[in-house]
Amino acid sequence: xxxxxAASAAALAVAVAGGCRRDEVTHYRVPKERxxxxxxxxxxxxxxxxxxxxxxxPPPPSGQARLTWTLPAGWSQSLTGGMRYATLKTPVxxxxxxxxxxLPGPAGGELANVxxxxxxxxxxxxxxxxxxxxxxxxxxxxxxLAVYDFTSEGQQKSRVVAALAExxxxxxxxxxxxxxxxxxxxxxxFIRMLESVHLE
Amino acid sequence: xxxxxLAKTVAMKLLDLITSLKLTxxxxxxxxxxxxxxxxxxxNLGMYAAVxxxxxxxxxxxxxxxxxxxxAVFPGGALVGLVLTANIVAAQLRRLELSWKKAGxxxxxxxxxxxxxxxxxxxxxxxxxxxxxxxGQTLSYVxxxxxxxxxxxxVTDPAHxxxxxxxxxxxxxxxxxxxxxxxxxxxxxxxxxxxxxxNRGPADPPSPATAGVGVGVAVREMPPVTSDDxxxxxxxxxxxxxxxRSYGTWLVSNVLGAPQSFIHEGRxxxxxxxxxxxxxxxxxxxxxxxxxxxxxTDIPKNFSSLVHLSNPxxxxxxxxxxxxxxxxxxxxxxxYQASFGKGDTLSILQVVDNPGWLLPYISCVLVAAGLxxxxxxxxxxxxxxxxxxxxxxxxxxx
Numbered sequence: 001x002x003x004x005x006a007a008s009a010a011a012l013a014v015a016v017a018g019g020c021r022r023d024e025v026t027h028y029r030v031p032k033e034r035x036x037x038x039x040x041x042x043x044x045x046x047x048x049x050x051x052x053x054x055x056x057x058p059p060p061p062s063g064q065a066r067l068t069w070t071l072p073a074g075w076s077q078s079l080t081g082g083m084r085y086a087t088l089k090t091p092v093x094x095x096x097x098x099x100x101x102x103l104p105g106p107a108g109g110e111l112a113n114v115x116x117x118x119x120x121x122x123x124x125x126x127x128x129x130x131x132x133x134x135x136x137x138x139x140x141x142x143x144x145l146a147v148y149d150f151t152s153e154g155q156q157k158s159r160v161v162a163a164l165a166e167x168x169x170x171x172x173x174x175x176x177x178x179x180x181x182x183x184x185x186x187x188x189x190f191i192r193m194l195e196s197v198h199l200e
Numbered sequence: 201x202x203x204x205x206l207a208k209t210v211a212m213k214l215l216d217l218i219t220s221l222k223l224t225x226x227x228x229x230x231x232x233x234x235x236x237x238x239x240x241x242x243x244n245l246g247m248y249a250a251v252x253x254x255x256x257x258x259x260x261x262x263x264x265x266x267x268x269x270x271x272a273v274f275p276g277g278a279l280v281g282l283v284l285t286a287n288i289v290a291a292q293l294r295r296l297e298l299s300w301k302k303a304g305x306x307x308x309x310x311x312x313x314x315x316x317x318x319x320x321x322x323x324x325x326x327x328x329x330x331x332x333x334x335x336g337q338t339l340s341y342v343x344x345x346x347x348x349x350x351x352x353x354x355v356t357d358p359a360h361x362x363x364x365x366x367x368x369x370x371x372x373x374x375x376x377x378x379x380x381x382x383x384x385x386x387x388x389x390x391x392x393x394x395x396x397x398x399n400r401g402p403a404d405p406p407s408p409a410t411a412g413v414g415v416g417v418a419v420r421e422m423p424p425v426t427s428d429d430x431x432x433x434x435x436x437x438x439x440x441x442x443x444x445r446s447y448g449t450w451l452v453s454n455v456l457g458a459p460q461s462f463i464h465e466g467r468x469x470x471x472x473x474x475x476x477x478x479x480x481x482x483x484x485x486x487x488x489x490x491x492x493x494x495x496x497t498d499i500p501k502n503f504s505s506l507v508h509l510s511n512p513x514x515x516x517x518x519x520x521x522x523x524x525x526x527x528x529x530x531x532x533x534x535x536y537q538a539s540f541g542k543g544d545t546l547s548i549l550q551v552v553d554n555p556g557w558l559l560p561y562i563s564c565v566l567v568a569a570g571l572x573x574x575x576x577x578x579x580x581x582x583x584x585x586x587x588x589x590x591x592x593x594x595x596x597x598x
Contacts, residue, residue: 026349026365027381028479030340032358095356095466108416119411119448121463154443156466179466 067100067142067165067172070196072189085172090189094182098190100174107171110164114148117160117175121152138191141198142167147191151180159183163194219291227284234260234277246426248346256323258282278323285316301581304574311566318559326554329478331535333486335545338510340483342533342551343475348434348454350386351477352379353470355461365476371436383442384469389449390437396420397435397453407451408437412460412471414451434473440464482511482531487519489540489547503537505547522549 071077074091088098107113114134115125126134138145145163152158161183162175174197176183176190217223238254245253254260257276264271275283292309296302329342349365364379366386371377372393377386389408397417400407404418419435435453439446440462447462452473459470485508492502504523509516509530520528528535534557538550 023367023369025367025370025377025380026363028363028365028477029360030363030479032355032361112415116411119462122442122445122447125410152463153445154465158463158466177463 066200067102067167067197068200069174069193069198072193075189075193090182090186092182092186094179094185096176096178096182096186098176098186100172102170102172104170106166107173110146113164113171113173117148117162117177118150120177121150121158121160122154123150123152138163138194140165140195145174145194145197147194149187161187161190165197167199215290215294218286219294220287221291223287224284224291227280227287230275230280231277231284233274234280237274238277244426249426278320281316281319285313288312288316301577304570304572304577307570307573308567309570311563311568311570314559314566315563318556318563321556321559322554325556326552327478329551329553330538331484331549331551333484333505333507333547333549334542335486335489335547338483338485340481341477341479343477345475347476348473349476350436350438350452351459351470351472351474352382352384352386352440353459353472354382354467355470356467363477363479367476368434371438382469383464385441387439387441388436389439390419390435392419392421392435394422394424394432395435395453396422397433397455409449409451411448411462412450413456414449417451419451436473438471440469440471480531481513482509482516484509484535486547489544491540491544503540505537505549507535 071088072090075088077086077088079086084099085102086100088100090096090098108116111126111128111131114131118125134148134150136147136149138147142165145165147161147163149161150159157180158178159180160175160177162173162177164174165172174194176186234254237260238250241250241254253276255277258279259272260274260276261270262273263269288309292306296305296309298306327344328346329344331339331342333339348368350368350371352364352366354362354364362381364382366377366379371388372391374388374391377388378384379386397419400416400418407415407418409415409417414437422433425432431454433453433455435451435455437449437451439449441447442464445464447464450460450471452460452471454473454475456473459472461468461470463469486505487508488506490502490504490506491500492504493499494501502523504521506519506521507528508519509528511517522528522535522537524537527537532553532555534552534554536550536552537547539548540546541548
């Protein structure tokens with residue numbers, strides 16, 4: 001009987017150990033995935049199996065209302081033409097991401113997008129009145145651009161400088177985000193680029 | 201009757217019960233019933249759910265129509281298997297004499313016990329995953345076929361990502377989940393095993409989401425899918441909290457393609473609900489997938505994947521051809537050719553991680569060997585009897 005009890009206890013312990021193991025938070029440190037670097041173009045375009053795009057990406061902006069700008073010296077860009085319309089590279093070292101995103105329609109509205117940017121760096125949401133105080137308006141050939149500049153709290157600060165404009169039924173988001181220092185370094189050139197925005 | 205005597209009587213009765221041949225027959229009959237019931241249940245439940253409900257459970261539950269209550273209706277395969285194993289072990293120890301004459305029976309019983317242990321081990325530890333890989337693609341992870349994870353990925357480092365996977369079972373429990381290794385705690389505010397995600401309309405209630413794409417999305421709960429070919433569209437509302445600050449409530453779902461992100465203390469974290477991944481210390485590249493047919497027909501003849509295995513840790517670089525019934529067995533995993541797609545440019549490999557995969561083979565060999573030994577011993581005994589009978593008859597006739 002003792003053998004049976006011991007065997008049952010061992011089986012239970014193994015089962016419990018197995019069950020617990022499957023419920024833990026796992027951690028892996030892995031090399032960055034090279035998005036599509038190894039793939040044929042067709043393979044990159046297709047969604048992964050079983051994950052067919054149920055939330056389709058919006059269509060690229062129509063040719064009539066394409067926003068364009070003058071790149072600052074030393075900057076480069078790649079136009080992808082999708083929801084993330086362009087990715088810009090600056091010569092400034094450090095963590096910095098500059099992008100142009102275009103979405104159809106009002107894309108949730110100005111307040112929702114401003115609060116989304118603030119949320120991304122851990123700042124509390126604003127109401128419409130507070131947002132209006134934060135807004136700087138730039139006059140461009142494509143019309144007025146609403147520009148916002150937010151810096152996070154904490155020891156290692158993040159900063160977002162972003163602008164949005166409506167053109168041809170789409171909303172354009174021109175955004176620079178990253179660590180506070182590189183954003184501050186590139187800010188003047190980014191603002192000059194925003195001032196150069198015009199319709200093509 | 202005094203207490204020690206009563207206890208002894210009860211123990212003896214229990215021993216009689218656990219070693220009885222009738223119990224063996226009842227268990228075998230119950231297993232047959234379970235196999236039939238499980239086979240029929242696959243029509244509605246699908247294979248995976250049916251096996252879990254009937255074979256890998258201790259009790260089979262049935263819902264009383266209209267009440268929402270479940271009652272136990274039959275012992276499950278795990279319970280029957282456990283009782284049968286105990287029965288065989290106890291009967292062998294009690295009845296079989298330890299002699300060479302019974303060696304065959306000992307081996308047969310050992311094989312059967314090993315078979316049951318192997319099945320328990322499989323149900324506890326076997327992990328089935330898959331590797332869906334395109335021609336020219338290199339992957340160093342496999343994905344669980346059943347089971348999602350909320351991946352919290354620290355993408356700050358330019359060369360590496362730190363991937364923290366919160367399993368679906370943990371999300372389903374709700375409450376706070378500390379993401380160990382990060383300052384983040386996830387507050388799980390809602391979990392939907394299957395749901396429809398639609399654009400929020402004016403009639404929809406306010407969204408719990410305050411950040412990300414979920415603000416404009418309404419979640420409508422659906423019953424979980426049962427077919428093996430369907431996939432649940434799971435969703436959860438989670439609120440990352442770090443350093444005493446909330447980063448809003450986000451909707452995550454395995455049907456939302458792009459990850460969503462927030463920045464805390466200069467580190468960027470992505471949130472993505474996806475198939476649970478297991479990263480491997482080696483990489484597999486699909487060099488070529490072949491789909492051969494018989495000449496002049498569309499009838500498949502063979503499917504094969506020529507892969508390159510690269511394991512810098514072991515200094516291993518080699519090509520392997522995986523084809524039907526010829527898996528790649530490597531580092532405790534078996535990669536089987538399972539399916540294909542995308543105009544024969546995508547190969548899907550079934551990946552089975554079963555530490556006890558050899559046990560059924562060993563037990564079958566043991567049972568077969570035991571039967572041969574038992575037959576040999578019986579034959580020898582019978583021949584001796586016949587030769588003794590013949591010599592007696594010879595003596596009498598002379």
